Amino acid sequence: MSLYCGIACRRKSFWSYRLLSTYVTKSRYLFELKEDDDACKKAQQTGAFYLFHSLAPLLQKSEHQYQAPQHSLLELERLLAKFGQDTQRIEDSVLIGCSEQHEAWFALDLGLNSSSSINASLQKPEMETELKGSFMELRKALFQLNTKDASLLSTAQALLRWHDGHQFCSRSGQPTKKNMAGSKRVCPSNKIIYYPQMAPVVITLVSDGTRCLLARQSSFPKGMYSALAGFCDIGESLEEAVRREVAEEVLEVERLQYSASQHWPFPNSSLMIACHATVKSGQTEIQVNLRELEAADWFSHDEVATALRRNNPYTQQQNGTFWLPPKLAIAHQLIKEWVEKPNCSTLPA
Numbered sequence: 001m002s003l004y005c006g007i008a009c010r011r012k013s014f015w016s017y018r019l020l021s022t023y024v025t026k027s028r029y030l031f032e033l034k035e036d037d038d039a040c041k042k043a044q045q046t047g048a049f050y051l052f053h054s055l056a057p058l059l060q061k062s063e064h065q066y067q068a069p070q071h072s073l074l075e076l077e078r079l080l081a082k083f084g085q086d087t088q089r090i091e092d093s094v095l096i097g098c099s100e101q102h103e104a105w106f107a108l109d110l111g112l113n114s115s116s117s118i119n120a121s122l123q124k125p126e127m128e129t130e131l132k133g134s135f136m137e138l139r140k141a142l143f144q145l146n147t148k149d150a151s152l153l154s155t156a157q158a159l160l161r162w163h164d165g166h167q168f169c170s171r172s173g174q175p176t177k178k179n180m181a182g183s184k185r186v187c188p189s190n191k192i193i194y195y196p197q198m199a200p201v202v203i204t205l206v207s208d209g210t211r212c213l214l215a216r217q218s219s220f221p222k223g224m225y226s227a228l229a230g231f232c233d234i235g236e237s238l239e240e241a242v243r244r245e246v247a248e249e250v251l252e253v254e255r256l257q258y259s260a261s262q263h264w265p266f267p268n269s270s271l272m273i274a275c276h277a278t279v280k281s282g283q284t285e286i287q288v289n290l291r292e293l294e295a296a297d298w299f300s301h302d303e304v305a306t307a308l309r310r311n312n313p314y315t316q317q318q319n320g321t322f323w324l325p326p327k328l329a330i331a332h333q334l335i336k337e338w339v340e341k342p343n344c345s346t347l348p349a
């Protein structure tokens with residue numbers, strides 16, 4: 001970098017920092033931590049750690065609800081020392097966000113085999129007693145937490161899972177090295193960089209104007225119906241993926257409208273892209289592909305609105321009535337949107 005460029009860049013960042021919003025400064029701080037290992041290590045000194053054991057987050061129960069406790073670096077070092085573990089293990093932690101005051105948040109799994117420390121995984125019951133909490137399966141944990149913690153722990157689990165499964169270079173077979181923040185892994189022998197990935201999935205609520213199409217797979221909990229979902233094939237646009245997936249599973253659609261998206265950690269990381277679509281005119285007959293689905297059917301506006309109001313899986317499984325995915329799933333939001341505005345899919349595909 002030339003001297004002139006150095007001065008110009010510094011001046012530019014000085015002026016911009018004074019004008020930047022809290023959100024922009026936070027985003028740039030996180031970007032810096034991902035790019036600069038020293039800055040990230042420094043951020044750990046004042047940061048907070050969320051703990052996992054074999055991908056299950058630690059939760060503590062207060063009077064009425066569960067919460068995800070945070071631990072400081074000092075507390076974590078004491079904990080590791082107490083269990084005869086090397087503090088080197090902290091290098092396995094991944095950056096998952098920060099507060100508006102730039103307190104960085106990290107996640108660390110104490111159950112998975114460590115790539116930076118030779119010691120084996122820590123015993124779960126002893127850790128739970130020491131930490132006064134329990135490591136809960138993420139699917140269960142998400143229903144116990146507020147939206148912010150649920151989203152943070154989903155990101156954390158997805159990142160921890162990705163690192164656990166990408167410890168070796170697929171070209172050289174050599175161990176890859178994680179950067180401090182965990183935003184990438186590099187193969188030291190050939191310098192190939194691996195970035196955490198999400199698989200794009202389309203989820204579509206099909207309507208015929210008055211009814212909507214809901215389906216279930218045999219793996220769903222008893223009585224639960226959802227919108228049609230499917231992984232995008234390589235080379236496809238979003239529009240092509242929606243048309244193909246819906247045709248593969250039930251019928252043909254001709255109009256679609258994008259609604260929203262969501263990161264979904266199960267079973268691996270997916271980016272759920274939600275759309276409304278309209279069935280091709282006069283072709284509402286259902287031909288279920290039984291290799292993909294157990295059942296699919298049209299449901300009236302009233303039936304769906306009633307199901308949304310009484311969406312308690314436990315009572316409905318017993319009554320034998322159908323029920324819908326829980327609030328935090330984008331399928332629920334998509335169905336709710338249709339109930340509130342049944343004509344949302346009016347754009348041409």
Ligand SMILES: NC(=O)c1ccc[n+]([C@@H]2O[C@H](COP(=O)([O-])OP(=O)(O)OC[C@H]3O[C@@H](n4cnc5c(N)ncnc54)[C@H](O)[C@@H]3O)[C@@H](O)[C@H]2O)c1
Nearest residue numbers: 199201203226229230231264266267272325329330331332
């Ligand atoms: N958040 C929500 O509201 C919500 C609702 C419904 C489904 N989902 C998620 O959407 C995902 C996809 O739905 P689906 O199961 O109907 O998909 P799908 O109809 O594409 O069928 C799954 C099959 O696709 C194949 N496949 C192709 N690419 C794949 C990839 N990258 N990863 C895994 N399998 C791949 C596999 O053979 C798999 O068995 C599921 O993992 C489910 O968890 C989320």
Ligand SMILES: [Mg+2]
Nearest residue numbers: 228229230292
């Ligand atoms: Mg599917």
